[in-house]
Amino acid sequence: SQQGEEDPQALSIQEGENATMNCSYKTSINNLQWYRQNSGRGLVHLILIRSNEREKHSGRLRVTLDTSKKSSSLLITASRAADTASYFCATNQGAQKLVFGQGTRLTINP
Amino acid sequence: DTGVSQDPRHKITKRGQNVTFRCDPISEHNRLYWYRQTLGQGPEFLTYFQNEAQLEKSRLLSDRFSAERPKGSFSTLEIQRTEQGDSAMYLCASSFLDSQETQYFGPGTRLLVL
Numbered sequence: 001s002q003q004g005e006e007d008p009q010a011l012s013i014q015e016g017e018n019a020t021m022n023c024s025y026k027t028s029i030n031n032l033q034w035y036r037q038n039s040g041r042g043l044v045h046l047i048l049i050r051s052n053e054r055e056k057h058s059g060r061l062r063v064t065l066d067t068s069k070k071s072s073s074l075l076i077t078a079s080r081a082a083d084t085a086s087y088f089c090a091t092n093q094g095a096q097k098l099v100f101g102q103g104t105r106l107t108i109n110p
Numbered sequence: 111d112t113g114v115s116q117d118p119r120h121k122i123t124k125r126g127q128n129v130t131f132r133c134d135p136i137s138e139h140n141r142l143y144w145y146r147q148t149l150g151q152g153p154e155f156l157t158y159f160q161n162e163a164q165l166e167k168s169r170l171l172s173d174r175f176s177a178e179r180p181k182g183s184f185s186t187l188e189i190q191r192t193e194q195g196d197s198a199m200y201l202c203a204s205s206f207l208d209s210q211e212t213q214y215f216g217p218g219t220r221l222l223v224l
Contacts, residue, residue, distance in 0.1 A: 033212065033213070035215070040199075040220070041217060041218070042114075042116075042201060042215045042216055042217040042218045043153070043201065043203075043215040044215075045212050045213070045214060045215070048212050088152050088153075090152075090153075096141065096143075096158055096165070096166065097143065097155035097158060097166065097168075098143075098145075098153075098155065098203075098213060099155070100152030100153050100154070101152050102150070102151055102152050103151075103152050
């Protein structure tokens with residue numbers, strides 16, 4: 001069963017705009033990871049944020065984590081056509097496996 | 111390229127046939143994971159290995175599924191008597207021996223059961 005929920009399920013923006021995706025989960029976690037998946041391909045790891053961290057940056061990516069609300073957000077700034085993909089959050093609950101949400105399908109329009 | 115590799119990338123089979131997939135993890139990684147992803151959904155955990163020991167199996171892994179990692183390096187996932195509901199992308203990932211570590215995914219094997 002999938003624990004995480006991403007919001008929105010689909011997002012379409014213009015190139016250059018910022019994209020924000022949200023993720024909620026239900027149980028306590030060790031860390032939360034964001035992955036990107038291009039159509040029909042494997043998952044590419046973007047960023048990992050630990051449960052004791054509140055914010056993390058990597059290039060054009062900014063991730064926040066609010067463990068009291070059991071939620072995270074992924075912000076992609078200055079979007080590019082190449083950012084078009086599905087984005088998944090995945091929680092590590094200390095049981096080794098990752099629990100994924102259903103993903104947000106992001107489309108960047110030129 | 112020293113990433114996770116999977117073979118084959120695509121497999122089409124007829125219902126009732128057996129199929130086997132292979133995963134080669136990143137060489138220094140102790141842990142290896144199998145996930146299944148159906149269209150429009152996120153990946154779902156199937157099983158994982160720490161070295162050659164299979165430490166956890168999901169309830170999704172029916173008795174038609176078997177996974178091995180005989181020497182603690184590559185792993186195989188076999189599906190016996192395939193059913194149309196087995197059609198999915200099968201993803202392999204590997205990581206270091208630490209629950210805080212990133213899992214790195216391979217390109218996946220897309221299975222279609224006719």
